[in-house]
Amino acid sequence: MTLHKKALGARGEELAVRYLKNRGYRILERNYRVKLGEIDIIAEQGGDLVFIEVKTRSDSLFGSPFDSVTVTKQKQLAKVALEYMGQCGCHNRPARFDVVGVQLKAANAAQLQDAKIELMQNAFDLCYGIE
Numbered sequence: 001m002t003l004h005k006k007a008l009g010a011r012g013e014e015l016a017v018r019y020l021k022n023r024g025y026r027i028l029e030r031n032y033r034v035k036l037g038e039i040d041i042i043a044e045q046g047g048d049l050v051f052i053e054v055k056t057r058s059d060s061l062f063g064s065p066f067d068s069v070t071v072t073k074q075k076q077l078a079k080v081a082l083e084y085m086g087q088c089g090c091h092n093r094p095a096r097f098d099v100v101g102v103q104l105k106a107a108n109a110a111q112l113q114d115a116k117i118e119l120m121q122n123a124f125d126l127c128y129g130i131e
Contacts, residue, residue, distance in 0.1 A: 012056025012102035012115075013040055019100065019117045025050065034083050037076045041100075042084060049095040051081045053123075056102040065101030066120060074124045081126065099123040 017027055020043060029042040041052040053073070055065030077097060085091050103116040 008058055008104070009054075009056050012104070013054045015102055015115050015117060016052070016054045016100040017041065019119070020045075020052070023119070029084075032080070032084060034080055036079045036083060039077060039080050039084070047094060049085070049090060049093050050098050051077060051084075051095065052098045052100060053077060054100045054102060056104065058104045065103065065118075066099055066123075069099050069123065078126050095126070096122050097124050097126070 013030070017030070020041070021027065023045075025043040025045045027041060027043050030040070032039045032042050039051050040054040041050075043050045043052060053069055055068050057065050074097070081095065081097070085093070085095065099120045101118045101120070103118075105114050105116065
């Protein structure tokens with residue numbers, strides 16, 4: 001991953017965190033990483049444990065940010081979420097997967113008003129038949 005992509009992703013995640021906090025999410029973890037992969041944000045909202053994938057774009061050349069959350073990516077996120085739930089002992093807790101799409105309006109966007117942010121709650125289900 002290039003330095004530009006990393007910086008773009010970090011900027012998008014920061015904007016997503018602010019956006020989510022403004023909507024009542026309580027952030028528990030950022031960039032939760034295990035051998036199986038990473039979840040960008042783990043939060044609580046309305047009693048639910050929420051696993052959040054953030055996708056940031058600086059243009060629409062490669063489609064919407066939501067297009068890149070493929071079935072393969074969903075399965076990977078599900079595996080990491082199950083590991084997290086095992087570690088925190090919260091398997092019986094209601095949980096869901098949200099996706100935040102961040103479309104930056106300017107290359108140096110640093111404020112919420114400098115980005116188009118969309119939240120897709122319950123974007124996909126936990127994949128129990130994980131391969």
